Amino acid sequence: MTENDDARGTTPMDTTHETVAAIEEALGVSGVSLSLTDHGRDVVGRLGATWFVAAVRSLALAHPGSPLELVLEAVSIEPFPRPVPIHPSSAGGMYGEGRAIGRISVPAAGGGSAPVVSRVLIVPSAQMLEHGGGFEFIAPTSLKRRVAGRVYKELYRRAPLSLDRWRQQRNSQVIGHRASMAPISPALTSVAPERHRTQDGRPVAWLALHWLETGGAESWAFDAARLAREAGYEVVMTADVPAPQREVERALAVADHVYLPANALAEEDWGQFLENLVVAHDISLVHIHHSARAYGFLPELRHRRPSTVVIDSTHIVEHRTGGFVKTSIEYSQHIDEHHVISPELRDLYLLDSHVEPSKVRYHPLTSPRPGTVPTPVAREGRALRIGFLGRLAPQKRPFLFVEMARRLHARHPDDFTFVMQGSGVLDELTSGQIARAGLAGVIERRAWGPVDDFLSSIDVLVVSSDNEGLTLTTLEAEQFGVLVLSADVGSQRTVIAPQVLVPREPAGFLRESVAALTHLATTPGAFETAARVQTELATALSAVESAATYLTTTLRTHKEPS
Amino acid sequence: MRAAAVIVTYNRRELLEQTLAGIEAQTTPPAHVVIIDNASTDATEEYLAQREFAFPTTVTRLPENTGGAGGFAAGTAAAYELGLDAMWLMDDDTVPQPEALEELVNGLERASDLLGYLPSFACSLVLWKDGTLCEMNTPEPTWDFARPIALGADFTLMKSCSFVSVLVTREAVHAVGLPSANFFIWYDDAEYTQRLSKYRPGIFLPSSKVNHLLPQNRGVNFGDVNDGNIWKFEYGVRNQIASARVFRSPTLAASLAENMVKQLTHSKVPWRLRIRLAKAAVKGITFRPQIEQPKTVR
Numbered sequence: 001m002t003e004n005d006d007a008r009g010t011t012p013m014d015t016t017h018e019t020v021a022a023i024e025e026a027l028g029v030s031g032v033s034l035s036l037t038d039h040g041r042d043v044v045g046r047l048g049a050t051w052f053v054a055a056v057r058s059l060a061l062a063h064p065g066s067p068l069e070l071v072l073e074a075v076s077i078e079p080f081p082r083p084v085p086i087h088p089s090s091a092g093g094m095y096g097e098g099r100a101i102g103r104i105s106v107p108a109a110g111g112g113s114a115p116v117v118s119r120v121l122i123v124p125s126a127q128m129l130e131h132g133g134g135f136e137f138i139a140p141t142s143l144k145r146r147v148a149g150r151v152y153k154e155l156y157r158r159a160p161l162s163l164d165r166w167r168q169q170r171n172s173q174v175i176g177h178r179a180s181m182a183p184i185s186p187a188l189t190s191v192a193p194e195r196h197r198t199q200d201g202r203p204v205a206w207l208a209l210h211w212l213e214t215g216g217a218e219s220w221a222f223d224a225a226r227l228a229r230e231a232g233y234e235v236v237m238t239a240d241v242p243a244p245q246r247e248v249e250r251a252l253a254v255a256d257h258v259y260l261p262a263n264a265l266a267e268e269d270w271g272q273f274l275e276n277l278v279v280a281h282d283i284s285l286v287h288i289h290h291s292a293r294a295y296g297f298l299p300e301l302r303h304r305r306p307s308t309v310v311i312d313s314t315h316i317v318e319h320r321t322g323g324f325v326k327t328s329i330e331y332s333q334h335i336d337e338h339h340v341i342s343p344e345l346r347d348l349y350l351l352d353s354h355v356e357p358s359k360v361r362y363h364p365l366t367s368p369r370p371g372t373v374p375t376p377v378a379r380e381g382r383a384l385r386i387g388f389l390g391r392l393a394p395q396k397r398p399f400l401f402v403e404m405a406r407r408l409h410a411r412h413p414d415d416f417t418f419v420m421q422g423s424g425v426l427d428e429l430t431s432g433q434i435a436r437a438g439l440a441g442v443i444e445r446r447a448w449g450p451v452d453d454f455l456s457s458i459d460v461l462v463v464s465s466d467n468e469g470l471t472l473t474t475l476e477a478e479q480f481g482v483l484v485l486s487a488d489v490g491s492q493r494t495v496i497a498p499q500v501l502v503p504r505e506p507a508g509f510l511r512e513s514v515a516a517l518t519h520l521a522t523t524p525g526a527f528e529t530a531a532r533v534q535t536e537l538a539t540a541l542s543a544v545e546s547a548a549t550y551l552t553t554t555l556r557t558h559k560e561p562s
Numbered sequence: 563m564r565a566a567a568v569i570v571t572y573n574r575r576e577l578l579e580q581t582l583a584g585i586e587a588q589t590t591p592p593a594h595v596v597i598i599d600n601a602s603t604d605a606t607e608e609y610l611a612q613r614e615f616a617f618p619t620t621v622t623r624l625p626e627n628t629g630g631a632g633g634f635a636a637g638t639a640a641a642y643e644l645g646l647d648a649m650w651l652m653d654d655d656t657v658p659q660p661e662a663l664e665e666l667v668n669g670l671e672r673a674s675d676l677l678g679y680l681p682s683f684a685c686s687l688v689l690w691k692d693g694t695l696c697e698m699n700t701p702e703p704t705w706d707f708a709r710p711i712a713l714g715a716d717f718t719l720m721k722s723c724s725f726v727s728v729l730v731t732r733e734a735v736h737a738v739g740l741p742s743a744n745f746f747i748w749y750d751d752a753e754y755t756q757r758l759s760k761y762r763p764g765i766f767l768p769s770s771k772v773n774h775l776l777p778q779n780r781g782v783n784f785g786d787v788n789d790g791n792i793w794k795f796e797y798g799v800r801n802q803i804a805s806a807r808v809f810r811s812p813t814l815a816a817s818l819a820e821n822m823v824k825q826l827t828h829s830k831v832p833w834r835l836r837i838r839l840a841k842a843a844v845k846g847i848t849f850r851p852q853i854e855q856p857k858t859v860r
Contacts, residue, residue: 351737
């Protein structure tokens with residue numbers, strides 16, 4: 001994991017020309033125009049030409065033969081709005097408001113005479129790229145929601161524990177969604193002409209992602225793209241949801257074609273985009289990584305190209321809605337293989353939703369070449385080093401870590417040290433909480449950096465999330481020889497020793513995590529016992545075939561003869 | 563189907579040896595053996611610590627005696643957490659004949675093909691030491707028990723059975739939860755298998771045979787109540803009344819009352835013990851069986 005890199009070694013004007021040239025080359029046109037405000041030049045300089053190519057080519061694919069007119073709108077607050085149609089001639093006011101930061105005009109490829117398509121292109125502001133921007137707990141789409149969002153944020157600032165107690169109670173009350181997950185989208189029996197690949201014989205895999213941001217699901221998607229390439233596939237990658245899309249470069253390193261329709265397409269463009277995508281690239285395999293658009297497209301895909309192989313990977317069950325797992329199960333009859341990363345999900349698919357057993361594949365995101373799992377060893381005669389690693393996002397509940405650190409430090413100031421590595425939308429709120437708790441000199445804060453460096457500087461990793469699947473961070477920590485204490489969420493109990501597995505609800509989490517860590521720090525042999533149990537669990541997990549090994553085999557199996 | 567044998571033991575080391583020997587002689591061996599030692603005070607702990615097992619085995623010693631109910635709840639949970647497809651439950655005085663598990667596993671698979679669903683459990687024919695029917699462990703059929711027979715099957719549908727060789731599927735445990743640990747003893751098996759059969763009926767496979775090494779071949783009879791065994795009868799009465807309430811089944815309570823009246827009339831059971839039984843029945847009206855959900859670990 002690395003911090004967003006903005007040092008590209010080029011001047012803004014170089015990048016502007018480079019962006020024009022890159023768009024022209026990618027779309028096979030000449031005469032692209034690009035106008036930018038100072039802010040716009042800054043943003044283009046930070047994002048780079050490839051980001052804009054990925055966005056503009058999405059709209060071009062949805063509207064082949066149409067000239068494209070784009071107004072660049074800078075956004076500083078997540079979640080991002082969706083792009084909308086706009087006539088550039090009436091967008092003057094947006095410049096005054098600081099929202100519009102530039103214009104792009106793209107002539108029609110091949111001199112087409114189709115109507116002009118004008119859209120807002122959503123881009124992150126320079127402030128967001130530099131400092132992370134703001135965050136709204138509730139998208140301010142109406143006055144009521146704006147007020148609710150402000151109240152929620154104030155509660156989060158002043159009384160995060162009380163707010164979380166209410167949230168977790170609410171999450172626990174909704175228990176019916178598991179039973180309601182069922183394959184409801186009926187299978188289609190299709191008669192379609194046999195398809196012959198017309199390109200160079202390399203099969204094409206489409207990896208459909210939620211967005212191109214840091215996260216466990218995205219990390220696996222990038223690995224899956226690399227494996228597909230290694231298996232001989234040409235890789236196409238798309239993103240569903242408007243966002244800064246900070247991982248475009250990482251995507252381009254593993255995919256042949258990257259599209260950012262999320263930031264350029266209005267709702268009415270999506271159907272044509274998806275249809276043209278599978279035809280233009282002659283897609284033969286789809287691997288869905290939390291993409292609602294791809295799931296919704298599956299019945300149409302089954303009609304047009306029934307022999308396309310469809311695989312999806314799911315990671316986490318959202319407490320109240322079921323999230324992508326529910327969508328995956330609903331569309332199950334259009335999907336050939338469900339890859340799930342935890343035994344909890346396997347049981348949900350098989351035992352709750354009664355998905356056809358032959359389709360369900362449980363393969364954790366463990367190393368494909370597992371070695372011996374090291375047993376954590378605490379350093380004798382010094383304070384126990386406790387760490388938090390991850391995005392500072394609501395799901396990760398950084399305030400719980402801070403409160404736990406406050407309680408431990410108050411009772412045993414010499415027995416513990418604390419370090420938090422990561423950044424995110426709750427950066428500012430977390431800093432405020434640390435300051436109010438008087439822990440500014442107690443909790444060491446670190447920005448993103450090499451995970452191994454972080455893990456080598458702690459004895460115990462604390463996972464305070466209110467929901468997870470089987471976290472990659474936990475697996476990495478255990479493989480590194482770090483003991484992990486976790487909230488009992490998702491499938492964490494698969495790899496967490498029972499003595500350091502604590503309740504999800506905040507009061508229980510704090511009570512039991514403080515007690516468990518105190519026990520580890522002060523009772524001879526306690527750390528070693530927990531470490532031994534963790535090693536047994538991690539070793540048992542490593543006996544299950546890894547996701548990478550499974551996918552490599554599956555990709556080869558489905559690869560059509562060239 | 564990967565099955566775990568689950569044995570609950572308490573102070574019956576010699577009998578446990580025979581049970582384990584019977585398991586190790588199976589033609590279809592279990593993938594795992596889970597032994598719950600209910601805080602035995604004889605030499606069971608030492609015996610289990612030094613014994614070499616033919617299969618992967620997990621021995622869990624509970625800190626206190628939780629009764630058969632607590633032991634089977636713990637054992638079923640442990641087998642579920644190991645990721646096994648089915649749990650073969652038995653007491654420590656059960657000796658399975660060599661084909662017992664093979665017949666249960668094959669029978670479930672045959673039933674799944676024939677009926678279109680996987681039954682929630684499969685139970686064995688329980689014989690006494692001498693090969694005659696064991697009076698205490700006769701399973702209770704469903705109203706349509708003969709339906710598979712009409713389809714040419716060699717098994718019948720069951721509503722309940724005892725924890726003396728019953729193979730429970732993971733799917734069914736996931737659906738209805740674990741056995742009720744706080745029943746402590748008696749009627750825990752009847753309640754659990756009835757709960758399972760409300761999800762899907764079980765099946766009885768006479769081709770799977772086990773021997774139950776009871777000292778006497780005699781079923782539960784209220785006419786046998788005395789000062790030494792009244793505590794078991796009290797649990798049984800309380801648990802059956804509680805089950806009748808939970809299942810909303812007045813007939814369960816009525817059949818208990820009928821049995822008690824029939825068996826106590828003209829018996830020599832003193833009135834003070836009869837009153838204790840009545841008090842246990844009253845307790846059952848408010849007693850809440852504890853039902854825990856199993857947790858997926860592997």
